[in-house]
Amino acid sequence: MESRALDIPGVFRLGEARRKPDQSFPLNLGREGVHEICEARHGDMAAMTGFALAAARPPSGAVFWVRQFGLAREHGGLLHAGLSRLSDCPTGLISVETRKPGDALWASEEAICSGAVGLVIAEIETLDFTASRRLTLAASRHGVPLILLLPWRREGASAATARWRVASRPSAPNAFDARAPGASRWQAILEKSRQAPHMAGRVFNIELDHETLSLRVVSGLAAHTPAARPAPADIDISQALPRRQTG
């Protein structure tokens, strides 16, 4: 485990090659830089939250969650009991709730510049270019990753490291009960990327593994719909269980 004591950008340590930006999925989401994650359609906010939490590696410092007030009414607030199914974070979340969108951006910037926080996740309504540029500069200067969760209306230019569109997909087949939902699956489209511009527009189909809490990229799988539940009157008892002679 390398130590991060002298991880000031621009300082080279002897014997260590410069880290190349990660070209594979998830392109340093949650490891460095500012990533915007947007809904593909209205109602995918929960899928986005799960994707963000699962893709970001467990941070070494505290996790700061900044949210804007109105979004909790529309998409629901965060439930901490559901966090353990998505990521194993060594510390709990510290959350900040703000009324104005400008305050949420200010709080995110303060958290990045403080040096006490390992990861900042912010749920905000909208973001203009100047603000995204400021946040990107601050994140690269201090080495703290920032994930922004934005609603589906997000369009336009941005200075962020990458922009993702996440939609939820039908889940994997459940091994124990064919009629129950299985492992969560999402479709993440990398709309824009500064680190790997040739990968822009690429579609990833992702599945969350429950035991290891890691993401797996799967090829587009067709999930078969299970048979409809039979009504109780239709079940024939004599056909269901073969009679056996016991003695």
Next chain:
Amino acid sequence: MAAANASARTLGISAGLGFTDARARCPDLMHEDIDREADSRALSRLGHWMVRLSPLVALDGPDGLMIETTGCDHLHGGEPAMMENVASLLERNAIPHRLGLASTPGAASALARAWPGHILADGEEAADLTELPISALRLSQEAETLLKRFGLRQIGQLYGIDRKALGRRFQSRSAADAVLLRLDQALGLRHEPLAPLREAPSHVSRLPCPELLLATEGVQAGLEWLADDLCSRLADIGEGARAFGFHAFRADGEVSSVAITLARPVRTPKHILRLFSEKLDRIDPGFGIDLLMLEARRTGPMETSAPALSGDLAASETDPVLLSALADRITAKLGEGAVQITEAHESHLPEQAERKAGFDGHLPAPAGPHVSHGPRPIRLIEPPEEIKVLAEVPDGPPLRFIWRRVPHAVTRADGPERLAPEWWTWTAPPPPSASPEGVDRKWLNPKLDRRADAAFIARIRADLEAADPGEPVANLPRARDYYRIEDEEGRRFWLFRQGLYEDGRGGAPLWFMHGLFA
């Protein structure tokens, strides 16, 4: 007439006179109703301004202020100089006043009312108060009339009267009627506690300004000097403070204040100044500031630990001091309670199983998986929203539902997970039995034979149920059956049915949407 000033008294108008009599003495007299609320507000504003002299200022009746000056007189160069300073302060603001200084509040009040400008030496109370009239003792109207009827007009005459007789005659709960109590308070034989307008701070640092400050830069410079002074004093005693208040006293009798609170005790001037810098423009200089004051409250010992020599040896990756500093900066801008952590709470209901609590400088513990729960969603919709559902009766999962006017068709479902209601919040404890022996004791009597005394048992049970019929079934809370649902687009929901069919607790059960899974 509620009160009369000097020019009114020259015309012969005094307090308590009827309006027509006063009109007779002064024909062009205007009349207005007295506004006691505005008077008391003005008095408390003046009291807050007087905090510049001493932290303990209390109200003394509807028209007086009591200022505790122990240890403050040396700042002004002695007690007579202090009285002159206070008099000049009040005169500059055109407030007519009468001042008295003594070692007990009662004596000071008496001097202010009857012998203004006099300073009572320690131990001389009995001698100096002899000549003052009874009305200086803050007694009620009835007590004064009664004393006058006895012919007692001066305080000195009260000394000779038997204390027991005086106490018995004027026995009362209210201090204004208890003559003996008031006399003892004035003479110092009984202690009189003051109720200060503002809690006294632990440490205060003052900066008087010989030239009136009009600009914010001056205020900023003054605050820096005060912060350095206060923090060095805190460092001398090894403590830090968690709340700081900054007050700017203006020359025209007003005070302007800002305050900050911190998550951990602090004594670094830079940290404090940074937190104050955002609020400093709320200080209004007005016509000029002539005193700046910085107070420290909620002091406590500071934990200082030597920082690790290199990052490799640091115990944890998060520096709690930096984290508290971040929380303080956010709290200073966004208000108290902006930074929160979530604590687990024992409850069946998912919306009450977690509570938000303020951040207090320690990293929160991670939310461990609760072994006895089913899977929980990542987002919770609070309060749960009602939905229309088509489902199999009695306990099948939904087949179709409409939420926020959008229909969804269900492809997969899991459940139900039943959360029983918290019955202990609804049932009342049994009432205490009325009879001395108690029907309960007979019930617990081990000698009771179930077959022989069946009639007796039945009668006692009927008595118990008649005494406490219990909550009717229709009012009891309903259980929730939670289902994990996936619709054809892949979205996963957490919804519940409130109640069971035919459980007698009120009609057909309703369905609600409670959470969203990732």
